[in-house]
Amino acid sequence: MVETLAGLSGTEFDVVVVGAGGAGMSAALFAAIDGARVLLVESTEFVGGTTAYSAGTTWIPESMHMASVNPADSRSVAERFLDRAVGERSSAAMRRAFLEAGPKAVAHIEANSDVKYRARPFHPDYLSELEGSTLCGRALEPLPFDGRKLGGAFALIRPPIPEFTVLGGMMVDRDDVAHLLGMTKSFASLKHAVKLLARHARDRMSAPRGMRLVMGNALIGRLLYSLQRRGVPVLTRATVETLHVSAGRIEGVTLVQGDERRRVAVTGGVILASGGFNRHAARRADMLPGADPAWCPGAPGHEGGAQDLALAVGARFGEGALSNAFWAPVSVRKRADGTTAVFPHFLMDRGKPGMIVVDRSGKRFLNENTSYHLFGIAMQEAHRTNPSVPAYLVTDAEGLRKYGLGMVRPGGKGLKPFIDDGYLTEAATLAMLASKLGIDQTGLADSVARINRYAQTGVDPDFQRGTTDYQRANGDANRTGPNPCLGPITRAPFYAVRLYPGDIGAATGLVTDTDARVLDRDDEPIAGLYACGNDMQSVMGGVYPGPGITLGPGLAFAYLAARHAAARARAQSPERESSEKTQQEAHEQTP
The missing domain is CATH 3.50.50.60 (FAD/NAD(P)-binding domain)
Structure with missing residues (x-):
């Protein structure tokens, strides 16, 4: 062939x-x-x-x-x-x-x-x-x-x-991810996960990947x-x-x-x-x-x-x-072998409760749950008047544990390599996080205070987050509260990764x-x-x-x-x- x-x-x-x-x-x-x-x-x-x-x-x-x-x-x-x-x-x-x-x-x-x-x-x-x-x-x-x-x-x-x-x-799709995350809570998920792992183990005996x-x-x-x-x-x-x-x-x-x-x-x-x-x-x-x-x-x-x-x-x-192109927000990290990893943030983190995106002034400037294409366009448009590239995806310890953050997987474990190479920024307070990122402390504190209030009411008057079927689908269906896309950012330590507009196709x-x-x-x-x-x-x-x-x-x-x-x-x-x-x-x- x-x-x-x-x-x-x-x-x-x-x-x-x-x-x-x-x-x-x-x-x-x-x-x-x-x-x-x-x-x-x-x-x-x-x-x-x-x-x-x-x-x-x-x-x-x-x-x-x-x-x-x-x-x-x-x-x-x-x-x-x-x-x-x-x-x-x-x-x-x-x-x-x-x-x-x-x-x-x-x-x-x-x-x-x-x-x-x-x-x-x-x-x-x-x-x-x-x-x-x-x-x-x-x-x-x-x-x-x-x-x-x-x-x-x-x-x-x-x-x-x-x-x-x-x-x-080992490749996993969205159904596999749900089973792997739920394997300790459901026998059906455990069975699915065991089958995946056994198959992967057999594959790796003769192939470099699953x-x-x-x-x-x-x-x-x-x-x-x-x-x-x-x-x-x-x-x-x-x-x-x-x-x-x-x-x-x-x-x-x-x-x-x-x-x-x-x-x-x-x-x-x-x-x-x-x-x-x-x-x-x-x-x-x-x-x-x-x-x-x-x-x-x-x-x-x-x-x-x-x-x-x-x-x-x-x-x-x-x-x-x-x-001229289709877009997605991406985060970037240098791999151990010297190549560059470019990670598209399609849906696993930015639209989940307890996540916000801010610019250098510490202010939100878009709806975090919008489609990745409109997100990338919004970053570039905002950057024309206020530094928004990179933007900063911010969460707390609970958000990181539940949803992960870019290349950092859910669970909150194994963070040190990501922190050491600067991909992930960690701080004990929001003020310290802002200082490390080089963004305005007052702006970030105000943005977090606002999203915490919106999480209680379920209404985001600034950007109408969670108001469409698509946006809600990318929230957390298991969240108890009035809006599956909104959650508080309160539990230290606090974390952030930098986002850039990445072109995903012409x-x-x-x-x-x-x-x-x-x-x-x-x-x-x-x-x-x-x-x-x-x-x-x-x-x-x-x-x-x-x-x-x-x-x-x-x-x-x-x-x-x-x-x-x-x-x-x-x-x-x-x-x-x-x-x-x-x-x-x-x-x-x-x-």
Whole structure:
């Protein structure tokens, strides 16, 4: 499956996919399902991209799994929700194409591969205050996957962020975390935990990490296994040097791997899914000013080279998005091996009772329970008038014990290494904490006094914390009190970590049509060139309406791009007409 350029068999492919993240691997798989001869090209040593780091959540309204948790939802309701959330920041036609293709993509990939999803029973849209939002049914997650099925190819999967694993590489999802935390209180949780630990112990006897894959790693594992079974060659540590154009269409690429260089012909198309511009030095400086690349928690590889090739043949970037990137607050720590750990604060701490976020003046400046994307935007906007980067996530001994703080796990144990290297700041009083952090003591004392009063009343008049379904979902459902998001900060010692706005993916990308064909400056398709994932202009217009709104469109437009490119390839070969008819019938039979 893994190939070298020198040993690659064949000099012609129907579809070449550039980038082996979630969208690129899906595009390669869809094209292979359609009978195309596919080559997958990845610039790094691993497949998976940032998808491998993620929860693997895929936002697809009206999928085949929706009825099991929310039969009342519909595509029209979802469309009206996106119209309200996104508005004119993206093309309504592109959003409709996504909503129409998404359910077909899920059904088609599940019917023809080992990629399997399930609907979360409770996973609210982030903008739950808008009409048309839902509490469940749109967010799909991949089923756990046994990495042992991959054999030696298991080593190809990008490992998860180490700080998101336990016990030396054991992956856990949100259900596992609940069981592990409750194993002393429930026999069912104890049984679940013992099973996890026993499986991990067996895995570590033969592998450097656990081989039970969940979340984004499970999705990548399932995609890789499906590609492996279909014999799709994968080139790693390889790049596309040139897109060759003839008679107005892409007809080949030059590939580079180490010292090897080779030109291959492409009959159907080249699909760009290389992850976007986030690590492209010049474009990042222009499109994400002030955002240090050291704060980016995304996987390496999204350097924008594929987009540069597209621009050189006439493509253009989209405009009008709320933001050029999607964001999350992150904390940063130097690991023992010298690498940098960037930890996204999605939901485990900042929205819990007994947590507040303040700026250098010691004042709160945002709703701690807002979505991570809006949180990152709010940090940058506030910083324009008052130093808010870094911001400071503050809690007390009880908050740390119950919820942890960033890379510090719940329980309140093993704090010394984090304190010694400055990641975690500890102090006996709030005044001392403010002094150590270099923030205003009076401001911090006032902010804590206010949140302590609000915890009693359940009302946050400053930022309306805990007033939406999404915000309450990220609080503590077990808290007794009027608001699951509000709690007092009273018990010494007090703690804080520094937060920075980290870009978690590109929202601005190449403009495409509803078949994912890249458009030129005259809005005409560049024949044989497609884009999906973060290489493509987001149909969400830089807005983050719900969980999985990057992977959902990535899957849907991977399906559309692959279908169109495979059809083009079949049209080039009259002797493959019967295959084209068979594949078309398969599409028509897909729910």
